[in-house]
Amino acid sequence: MGARRAMIAAALLATTACAQYLVMAPEPRYSGQPHSKNISSVLYGTGASPHPGVVAAECGADQLAMVRLTRDFGQWFLTTLTLGAYAPATVHYYCARPPQPPGGTIDTGVEIGG
């Protein structure tokens, strides 16, 4: 019974991401929803798809707050099968917010300051 449980647990684990790599800003200021894109290394890095890499167009002129790269079982299997010649992964990222604007005032007729 114990071995069966362990096997079920192992199977469940295998259906999730095999590997995760996280890069964050030291003061991450996430904005909105995460975006996910597939990315592949071709012929040991001599090619890339997409080229030159994932462009976070959703972020407009803003920076990235967090980037996570994952490889699931299928991607790991393809990489192994091709001896690394084709190595797919998925990139997930959060756009950063623009900088907090400078504080202002609302003039109520008596004093302006702040």
Place this chain on the structure above:
Amino acid sequence: MPGPFPQSHTLRWRAARNFTNWHQTVVQPIAGIYTPHYPPDNPPTSAAVINSCTQDIQQAVKVAKDRRLRLRAVGSGWSLSQAGVTDGIILDTSRLAGWIKVTEGNLDPGYRGSADFRTGLFMFQCGNLIAEVNKLIEGDRFKRSLRTTGAANGQTIVGATATGTHGSALGFGAAHDQIVALHLLAGDQKQYWIERASYPVVKKALADALGAELIRSETLFNAAVMSFGSFGVIHNVVIETRPRFLLLAETLAPVPYDADLRRLIETADVANYPALKDKGRPYFLQIVVNPHGGDAMINVMYEKDWDAAHVPDYRLRAGKVGPGYDALSLIGRFFETNRGAIPPFFKLVGSLVDTRTRTGSWGEIFGYKAPQTKVASGSVAVAMADALRTLDLLDQLNRDIGPVPLVWGLRFVDRSPALLAFNRFERAMVVSLDGVSNSQSERFFRMSADRLEAAGIRYTQHWGKTNAFPPERIRRAYGHDRVDAWLAARHQLLPDAADRAVFTNDYMVRRGLAG
């Protein structure tokens, strides 16, 4: 057939099938996401800037209304419950981070705040992160601090306060209890500036400058301040802050879950705990009980004067090794079939607790955390008189159906006047059932509420965390008068049924709050 969703350079539309909350415990099918943007040249906040953002938000509301879609304002999507989501349009407020320092000249002559509060009032636009608020006000320019927040800083100021986020600042309430005025966009036309009648804050001229109708009403303020997006879009809030201070944070771990600790729990008074009684009154007290090992951890923080040499450093730092982003997801699956591993897992986690003393500002101590998915967290609040009975009941439930992958985080929060405030008791012990999200923890959340109910213990549940609140329980927890007053306030501020429909979600319907 309606055409494409209108957008502009400051109100952007994104078609999206699903909305996923920050902790990935809620995935909600949606129509799409509207994101109003602060003006792109990032000008200083002014009435004109606020008004242009108001126009964009109300444009999005109008689109939802015209297309008979629901709409919900979302900050960071930090809530673990479905309080903050809708099956219609998500209004992403994260780009609205304007702010003003409320000046003496803005204040109504009837403002009764202390001389100190008069110098520490800020108006924040809804999308300001708690992290941004802390960093802004704790700096040398303003030298102020928030009085309480949750343990993390990733929520927006309105997202946190509208769902009941609390800390454990002894003698104070929850995050929303710092708000003294709010700017509510109630539909696509109306907007209100709402304060308590007993506590006027700003001159009518400030509300006029924003095009908002000034309402001073105890009931309407106390209803709207805790309404998790049900009354419209809270565009701005005014909060009272205190002089900045430092916290000396100590952790005692492991400590036995013995009679001394139980006495500390039922009184929240350190005079009753030998290891703490000679250290003075803490500003913050939290006790984490490990129900699987008979031990606990105490987090205690003492208020210290600000040190002029202290330069706050809010940055995340990388350690050598620790749990990954998706660790709890994997662990939760493992526990589904290997329940026996739960007690040793929590013993291991307990042994890894960093017990080093630390000094920092509020924003540093309750700062950035390593992100984690599949966090399980559900909180119940009970009166202090019921504290130990509640813990005993949870322990018994853990023995009956567990072990479950949860620990009991105990915090202490004073009463709020808000009608549906989670902190509705004179002083509440909040039990945060924290741990790993899986079917066992979900079942425990459901059954713990059932057991409390069966035992006749009056309790509330955190709106923004996992909760099991059918309508009759909400009415028992808060009383018919409070619930009816909240519903009546919603009707008064949203008299048009079409506007109420826009700001209704399934979470409210299931809880009898959509009338």
